[in-house]
Amino acid sequence: MRLRALLDTDALGLRLLGGEDELDRAVRGVMTTDLRDPSRYLAGGELVLTGLAWRRDAADSEPFVRILANAGVAALAAGEAELGAVPDDIVEACARHRLPLFAVNESVAFATITEHVVRQVSGERAGDLAAVVDRHRRLMTSGPxxxxxxxxxxxxxxxxxxxxxxxxxxxxxxxxxxxxxxxxxxxxxxxxxxxxxxxxxxxxxxxxxxxxxxxxxxxxxxxxxxxxxxxxxxxxxxxxxxxxxxxxxxxxxxxxxxxxxxxxxxxxxxxxxxxxxxxxxxxxxxAARTVRRRLAQEVLELVQTGAAPAEIAARLRVAAPVLLPGLGAAPHWQVVVARVEWENAGIEGGPVAQSLLEEILVDPSPGSPADASGGGSLPAGPEPSDRIAVAHTGDEAVALVPLPAVSAEHDGSETGLLADSLLEAVRAPLSAGLDGDGRLTLGVSASVHSAEGLRGALEEARHARRVAAARPGRVCAAGHQELASHVLLLPFVPDDVRRAFTARLLDPLREYDKRHRAELIPTLEAFLDCDGSWTRCAARLHLHVNTLRYRVGRIEQLTSRDLSRLEDKLDFFLALRMS
Structure with missing residues (x-):
């Protein structure tokens, strides 16, 4: 804006005292000060407002005005509330330095002038910035x-x-x-x-x-x-x-x-x-997600049609570098299933759930973004969304999530995504979007380390989602941990879910036995047969009780279970029977 425009605004109560030839100067900002030397706060182009508290006598006017002129300010506006009329020495100093001078009526607050100038200057900057935005948009639409x-x-x-x-x-x-x-x-x-x-x-x-x-x-x-x-x-x-x-x-x-x-x-x-x-x-x-979506769709179709594990494994080898760039090793995989349903609406839920699940899995933890530790972590890539591959079939979206392979010394603690973490991260905002007539339900599988386990992981995630759907609330989630033995006894539970449950519970023990010849599986069977009696079990296995306690402790560490709990004993019993 120009200084001339300030005089044309009656509400500002400005009266020109000098500098009529300089009214075409541009105003780029506004500053209120009563400092004797405000130069450190000036960048040039400001309208400086002052109540004249810095002036003790006429000798102070010349240095103050000289500082403003050297800083390149647009004009000085002096309030009349403190001294009445603006002193002549200030008028004369402004004339010498060709600095336009305004008097501000005592009835007008400096805040009124500041707000007006900021609004006008911002509007002009917005116009300039709009041109930048438009140019930027053209660049983005024409290339990367x-x-x-x-x-x-x-x-x-x-x-x-x-x-x-x-x-x-x-x-x-x-x-x-x-x-x-x-x-x-x-x-x-x-x-x-x-x-x-x-x-x-x-x-x-x-x-x-x-x-x-x-x-x-x-x-x-x-x-x-x-x-x-x-x-x-x-x-x-x-x-x-x-x-x-x-x-x-x-x-x-x-x-x-x-x-x-x-x-x-x-x-x-x-x-x-x-x-x-x-x-x-x-x-x-x-558009960049198209390749990952297609890979996920191909893997999902192979899994659902019962393709040979070798064929699925070959497709996964192709998908791994795309879904997890820079990992350098065959990952483990996890399956997440989502379903969005609306009451009394003929809306196809699959694409909605697909887009939503892609957004959720970019930042799956309620802690730090995209790199949560513990039970919500995913490996980092060049861009978080580069690791998300989601397909949809019917009203259901299915995500294939790659995870780093666990090390040989892994202690058996939970890795990958946890249903509770997903739920905590999204329940509050998404409930508002679903309020009244919509529901989102999520199911999360355990991680699997081979193509053979993917079908079981898919069925496990789907069954976990059904468990979530049976709960109240607009946004619900369930994980594989909730498919315990009492659920597996139900007649409608698919065999693949039972096999996945058994493998998840016993595979860490089998792998440990294979590496260390530790006989944890026989120890577990004997411990359960002896109803948890340390003395009888040690006698049957011809072990010292302390050795037995060490083995049981190792079993609990590898499986994150507690053999003093009846529920965990029952889970192990059924897993051994179904294996």
Whole structure:
């Protein structure tokens, strides 16, 4: 904006005292000060507001004005509340240094002037930045040289002082401004995602306003091509327009730390341009997942049709470098099954569940993003989404998740994804998007180390999902740990699930026996036959009781079970009988 525009705004109460020939100077910012030397805080182009508290006598005016002129400020505006009329010595000093001078009526607060200048300057910067965004969008649509959404979010931070993040429906941070170390804790992201999903379900237009921990955010939907087509069709009342429920669980959003309610149209248009740019990036990433989806679909079809393990293993060898680049060894695998269901709606759930499961598995832990330790960890790749391969069949999505092979010295503790971790990470935000008529159920298998185990892992994950579906709640998950012996006795449990349960419980012991000739399996059988009696079991095996205690302790360590518990004894008993 120009200085001349300030005089044309009656509400600012400015009166020109000198510098009429300099009114075409550009104003790039505003600063309020009563320091005798404010030079360290000046960058040039500012309108400086002062209450004249720095002035003790006429001799102070010359050095103060000289400092402002040398710093390249646009103009000085002096308040009349403290001294009444602006002293002549200040007028004369400004004239010598060709610095425009305004008087500010005592009835006008400096905050009013500051707000007006910031709003106008931001609007002009938004126009300049809009051109940058448009150029960036053209680069991204014409080739891989655009730099991704982080570049534009950094521009929002540097040019408009807006902190912004791109979030997934589950609250994952897809991208964010690097200005000032701007990070959002997971609980805040989850609440913002929930607010956005709930608002989207009502059909209200964005941006949506949300207040979390006293901070106001504006939430802008990021529409992919399919979602935009659906919105436009509904706006025209077109027959066959897509239901909002088809995209509510897959669309990203842009969260801006500001209240957009009083923004000028220019800034709103800019943010809409940013969302369109990010939508282009989203479409690009979805296209990049095509190969992984196809590999997962091929493996799933082989497993479901009962193909020979050698054929499945060959397909896995092809898939492993794509799904887990840089691993350098044959991984173990885990299967996750998801199902999204809507009441009274003819919506195909498979594609919805596929897109959602891909988003969930990029950041599966409620702890640190994408690299959680312990029972929620996945191996890191060049890009977290590079390891996600999800197929869909009917209303069900199936994820094939590669895991690093455990070492020979692995102690038997749980590895890979845990159902509880997945549930904790996504339940709060996704429940808001499903509220009223939708459900998401997840089932997680144990890890398997060969093609022979994949069919059992798939059936295990599917059965775990059925266990989750029997529970109340909009978002439910169950893992293989919950398919205990009392469940396996039910007549409808598939044989593959029983075999997977047996292998998971006994294979660590068999492998240990093979490596160390430790006879843990015979020890376990004898211990159960003796009803857990240390003396009788030691006598039967011709062992010292301390040796028996060591072996039993090793069994418990390798299987994460406790042989003093009746439930674990029963699990071992049935596993041995079914093996």
């Amino acid at each position: 040289t655009g730099g991704g959404p982080d570049v534009v979010l950094d521009l929002l931070g540097s040019d408009l002082d807006l902190r912004a993040w791109v979030l997934s429906p589950a609250g994952r941070a897809v991208a964010g401004s690097s200005a000032g170390g701007a990070t959002l804790p997971r609980p805040v992201r989850a609440r913002l995602a929930a607010e956005h999903l709930a608002a989207t379900r009502t059909g209200r237009r964005g941006p949506h306003r949300a207040v979390v921990d006293g901070v106001t955010y504006s939430l802008f939907p990021i529409r992919t091509r399919a979602a935009l087509t659906s919105v436009e069709a509904r706006a025209r009342g077109a027959a066959g327009a897509r239901d909002v429920r088809e995209t509510v669980l897959s669309d990203w959003m842009l969260a801006v730390e500001a209240d957009a309610g009083d923004w000028p149209e220019e800034r709103l248009d800019l943010l809409q341009g940013v969302t369109q740019l990010i939508a282009v990036e989203r479409d690009r990433r979805d």
